[in-house]
Amino acid sequence: QDYLARIDALNPTLNAFITVDHAKTLAEAQAADAARAAGNAGLLTGAPIAHKDIFCAEGWKTSCGSKMLDNFISPYDSTVVEKTRAAGLVTLGRLNMDEFAMGSSNENSFYGAVKNPWDLQAVPGGSSGGSAAAVAAGLAPVATGTDTGGSIRQPAAFCGITGIKPTYGIVSRYGMIAYASSLDQGGPLAHTAEDCALLLNVMAGFDERDATSLQHDKEDYARDLNQPLAGLRVGLPREYFAEGLAADVAGAIDAAIGELKKLGAAVVEISLPNTKLAIPSYYVIAPAEASSNLSRFDGVRYGHRAAQYEGLNGMYEQTRAEGFGTEVKRRILTGSYVLSHGYYDAYYLQAQKIRRIIANDFQAAFAQCDVIAGPVAPNTAWNLGEKNADPVAMYLEDIYTLGVNLAGLPGMSVPVGFGNNGRPVGMQLIGNYFAEARMLNVAHQYQ
Ligand code: GLN
Numbered sequence: 001q002d003y004l005a006r007i008d009a010l011n012p013t014l015n016a017f018i019t020v021d022h023a024k025t026l027a028e029a030q031a032a033d034a035a036r037a038a039g040n041a042g043l044l045t046g047a048p049i050a051h052k053d054i055f056c057a058e059g060w061k062t063s064c065g066s067k068m069l070d071n072f073i074s075p076y077d078s079t080v081v082e083k084t085r086a087a088g089l090v091t092l093g094r095l096n097m098d099e100f101a102m103g104s105s106n107e108n109s110f111y112g113a114v115k116n117p118w119d120l121q122a123v124p125g126g127s128s129g130g131s132a133a134a135v136a137a138g139l140a141p142v143a144t145g146t147d148t149g150g151s152i153r154q155p156a157a158f159c160g161i162t163g164i165k166p167t168y169g170i171v172s173r174y175g176m177i178a179y180a181s182s183l184d185q186g187g188p189l190a191h192t193a194e195d196c197a198l199l200l201n202v203m204a205g206f207d208e209r210d211a212t213s214l215q216h217d218k219e220d221y222a223r224d225l226n227q228p229l230a231g232l233r234v235g236l237p238r239e240y241f242a243e244g245l246a247a248d249v250a251g252a253i254d255a256a257i258g259e260l261k262k263l264g265a266a267v268v269e270i271s272l273p274n275t276k277l278a279i280p281s282y283y284v285i286a287p288a289e290a291s292s293n294l295s296r297f298d299g300v301r302y303g304h305r306a307a308q309y310e311g312l313n314g315m316y317e318q319t320r321a322e323g324f325g326t327e328v329k330r331r332i333l334t335g336s337y338v339l340s341h342g343y344y345d346a347y348y349l350q351a352q353k354i355r356r357i358i359a360n361d362f363q364a365a366f367a368q369c370d371v372i373a374g375p376v377a378p379n380t381a382w383n384l385g386e387k388n389a390d391p392v393a394m395y396l397e398d399i400y401t402l403g404v405n406l407a408g409l410p411g412m413s414v415p416v417g418f419g420n421n422g423r424p425v426g427m428q429l430i431g432n433y434f435a436e437a438r439m440l441n442v443a444h445q446y447q
Contacts, residue, residue, distance in 0.1 A: 001029075003048050003140060003141075004020070004022055004026075006138060006139055007020055007092065007093065008020075010139060013120065014115050014117060014133050014134075014137055015096055015111070015115060016096055016114050016133040016139055017050070017092075017093045017139070018061070018063055018065070018095065018096050018109075018130070019053070019061050019063075019093055020092070020094075021060070024059070024060070025092055025093070029090045032045050032046035032088050033046065035088055041088065042087055043087075043198065044199075044202065045087070045089075046088060046089075047088075047090065047141065048089070048091075048140060048141055049084055049089040049090065049091060049144070050093050050094070050131070050134050050140035050142075050144075051081060051094055051144045052094075052095045052097050052131050052145050052146060053097055054097060054101060055078040055081050055144055055175065055176055055177075056074035056076060056175040056176075056177070057074055057078065057091065058075060058076055058077045059073065059074070060074060060094055062074040062094070062177070063110070064100050064101070065097040065098055065099040065101075065111065065127075066099045066100055066110050066324065066325070066328070067110045067323050068304045068323035068324060069177075069297075069303050069304070070110065070304065071304065076175065077175060078172075078174060078175025079174040079175055079176075079207045080144060080171065080175070080176060080203050081175065082175075083202050083205070084144070084202055084203070087202045092139070095131045095143060096109050096111055096114045096130030097126070097127050097130055097131075098127035098151075098327070099324070099328050100177070100179055100290070100294065100328055101127040101128075101148055101177075101179040102127065102179065102328055102331055103126040103127050104125065104126045104127070104154060104394050104398055105125065105129070105384075105387065105388075106124050106126040106129025106133075106155070107123060107126070107384065107388060108325055108326075108327045114129040114130050115384070116133060116158060117136045117159065119421075119422065119423055121384060122381040122382065122383060122384065123158065123383070124158055124159050125154045125377075125381060126154070126155055127151040128143075128145030128146060128147070128151045128155050128156075128163075129155045131155065132155035132156050135189050135191065136159035136160055141191070142188060142189065142195055142199050143188070143189045144186060144187075144189070144199075145163060145187060145188070145189050146179075146184055146186050147165035147184075147185055147401075147405065147411075148180050148183045148184045148185075149180075149183065149282050149286060149398050150376070150377075150398050150400075150402065150405070152165045152189060153165060153404075153411055153413040154398070154401055154413070154426075156376075156413040156415075157376035157413045157425065157426020157428075158380070158423070158424060158426070159424060160415045160418075161191055161413075162189070162190055162191060162192055162193050162196050162414055163189040163190070163413050164188060164413075164440065165185055165404065165405070165410060165412065166187050166200065166204065167185075167408060167409065167410045167434055167436065168183075168212070168405075168408035169185075169214035170204045170214060170216065170436070171186040171187060171200075171204055172205070172207035172210040172213050173185075173213075174207055174209040174210045174213075178289075179286070179289070179290055179293065180285065180286040180290055180293070181212070182212075182289060183285070183286060183289070183405040183406070185405070186203060187200065187203070188200050192447055193225070193412075193414065193440045193443035193444040194222065194225055194444055194447075196221075196412070196440060197221040197222040197225060197440045200436065200440075201219075201222065204218075204219070204221070205218060216434065219434075219437060220437075221436050221437050221440055223437055224437045224438060225444040226441075226444070227441050227445075228263070228264060228445070229260065229263040229264045229265045229445050230263075230264035230265075232260070232265040232370055232371070233265070233266050233368070233369040234257065234260055234266070234372070234373050234442075235267075235268050235365055235366075235368060235369030235370075235371070235373070236257070236269055236270065236372075236373060237270050237271060237272040237275070237372060237374055238269055238271050238272075239271065239272050239273065239275040240275065240400055241375075244378050244399070245375055245378050246378055246379045246419065248419040248420040248421075249375050249378065249379060249380060249419060249425050252416050252419065252425035253373070253425065253427050255417065256373075256417070256427045257373055260442070260446060263445050263446070265442075268368055268369050270368055270372065271365070272358075272365060272403065273361060274354065274358050275399065275400075276399070277354045277357070277358065278354075279398065279399060281354040281355050282402040282406060283395055284338050284347050285348070285352065285355065285406070286331070287331040287332070287335035288335040288338050289335070290332065290335050291331070291332045291334075291335025291339065292335070292339075294332055297319075297320065297323060297324075298319065298320070299315055299319030299320075304322065306319045306321075338351075355406045355407075358406050358407055359407035359408070361403075362407045362430075362432075363432075370431075370438065371431050371442055372429070372430040373427060373429055373430075374400060374428050375427070375428060376400060376401060376413045376426040376427070377397055377400060377401070377426070378396075378400070379397065379419075380418075380423035380424065381423045381424075382397075401428070408433070409430055409431065409432065409433060410430070410439060411428055411429065411430045411431075412428070412429050413428055414428075414446060414447070416446075429442055
């Protein structure tokens, strides 16, 4: 009830939630109370959570930030929602996001931009901007998000909270509306690494309904939180601290790395030589997959359908013209282009080859270090509207996060201070496959 009251008071300003339903939330809370009274309470029974509006949840509108799904009430639960329900977590509502998770500022939502709680002139980051803003403003203690190219880490950084994108295949994508399936991964956002670990324990696990789910033994991601950092080798990629990184962001991260050294870590310089190629590679592969995934929104089965049209093709065209926003259309056009006959080899295939090279670079780096540390983004949060007119300027802000998704690695964002404008700075930790517990340990020791 405290959280619902806080949402009612602050959400009209922040716009972090798309849907709030007191009756539904209170019914879940009563069920949690009943479970507790019956002696069936688990660790997180009754703990409130809010979900990014990309995770299908039975009986809840699941819009994915799009007009296309503004009328879509999901008839089923995604695996992530099913797992959080089974753990007794209580749903506070559904969080705003960039339309179909395409964006870095949460300005591409059909429901309007989200404001950064630290500074109402600033973007909260994206695409999980509602998740990060809600946690930062105390509208929810934890939230779910998804990260295709940085969408958990970057909004966590911009809003001064913690978020982790797990190894690809750890968290089921079943019922998580697809953007770029080979890159998409769900994960938690919270104030601390410890809370992220507890929520990841609930979210993770093999799921036969997701063809890319990994048959990985169940882990306790909180098990190493209190381990000392003595002997830890932290790799600093030369290319992440080069031209383009704002001096105030670099300063905050240097100070955090100094703290890790005090805790016993050793620092080694490493190289990720193809960092710059992550942007062209990602912005070919992600739109290519999106153009295929979004073909299902055709006005036939569910979602928006144009009221007036001529013929079947006219229905498709009118529906998609009305239902999708500008950035989504741009991605569909880019994706269809790079997949088309005559361009496939020149763009899509090249991008896939670069993807492999980037993954190999990370493996070479992990021969020299246990975790990689660097910035999440080159700058702190920019002003609302500042980069809207220039999509490429927005894409360039993703330089440090995209490689992790291309390689399928786990990455996280840890708040480490503030820039000159008073806006939060996040440090990124990148681990090798299945290194989540170690990364959370490093973040927890720092925090
Ligand atoms: N900013 C990137 C994009 O627009 C990443 C988004 C994401 O991780 N979902 O595609």
